Amino acid sequence: MVESAIANAKLILRGGPDVQVSEPVQPQNSHKRDLDSNPFNRVWRGDKKGSIRMPGVPTFEDKHEERKWIKAHMAGSFRYWGKMGFGEGTAGHITVRDPVMPDHYWMNPFGMHFSLIKASDLVLVGPDGYVTEHGAQLPINEAGYVLHHTLHQRRPDAVAAAHCHSFYGKTWAAFGKPIDIMQQDACLFHNNLSTYSNYGGIILSDQEGNNIADALGEKALCCIMQNHGLLTLGRTVDECIYLFCLLEKTCKQQLVIEAAAKNGLPKTIIAAEDAAYTQASNGYWETMYNNFQPEFELLKKETGGDFLL
Incomplete structure (x- = not known):
């Protein structure tokens, strides 16, 4: 296990011949405690009677x-993107499978700023790819439709999909490389991140959508698309957006670390065993849903809940 982790680490981008990469720290073997069978229940604690509980996904x-x-x-997710400054013209889209008609999905209207989107502005797209009468009567992004309808077809486990041209994500994507697992939060990407090492231009064909779906595979929820940006999936839109924003921050962290490593500071990669142990609890879908709830509640406070309408 240790030898495998070291070998894998040596395959990761070093940032040039003068960058030092330390070997992964040895697994700490501190995983002795009996853990709850539900990974979500491992990350919070209530009272002995069990009357204080953390709510999960309703x-x-x-x-x-x-x-x-x-x-x-979903509208709250767009507001958070707007708050994070992820807008880039008309680029960027989130889709979520509709629970009433599962072959339909909700999508943002074309050209509306993330910071203005309300629940009533969302568009319901049919299986034929066209706007239906059940949501807002507004146009949608063509490239977003081509990519997302392919992902929803290929990944029935994914309720939500998100992509936009966030600054640090599209900057790191220029390398066409994965991020290193060097900090606890980044462990959520252990065995959960793929790289699409190609750029086929603006996504206007099903083939390019299928290429990206192939790169994601059957299980990964996150993808770095070379020369393009980030893409994430989720079992809830909350998980999807939390993963996207965390990957964006981790790309920023990677760029800062690479700059420091150029000055002789060695990078330390977390051992694969420890990354997997952390990911098993912190990366559980219900845990990641809850990770977004502080931001969602803050948005309601800041906006008076206007995006809920």
Whole structure:
């Protein structure tokens, strides 16, 4: 296991011949404690009686109520993107599978700033790729449709998909390389990140969408698309957006570390065993849903909840 981690680490981008990469730290073997079978229950603690509990992802008997909840969280996700400064003209899209009609998905309207989007502005796209009468009557991004409808077809496990031209993501994507696992948060990308090492121009054909789906494979939720930017999937839109924003921050961190490494500071890669141990709990889908909730609640406070309408 240790030898494999070291070998894998040596394959990762070194940033040039003068950059030193230390070998991964040895696994700490500190994983002795018996853990709850539900990974979400490992990350929080209540009282002994069990009356104080952390809420997980809600479930709905009424699919129309679930649709309303999804649209609210989707609109909040766009607002967060706007707050993070991810807007780049008309580029960028989030799609979420509709619970009422699972072969349909919700999408943002073309050319509307992320910071202005409300739940009522979201467009419901049919399986034929055209705007339906069930949502806002507004056009959608063609490249976004081509990419996302392919991903929703190829990855039925993915409820949500997100892509935009965030600055640090598209900067690191110029290298066509994965990020290193050098900090605890980055462990969420252990065995969960692919790289599409090609650029076929603006995505206007199903073939390019299929190429990206091939790069993601059957399990990875995150992808760095060379010369383009970041793409993430999720079992909820909250997980999808948390992963996207974390990957953006990790790309920024990677760029800063590479600059420091050029001055002789060696990089230390987390051992694969420890990264996998951390990812198993912190990377659980319900845990990642909860990681986005502080931002969602803050957005409601800051905006008076106007995006929920």
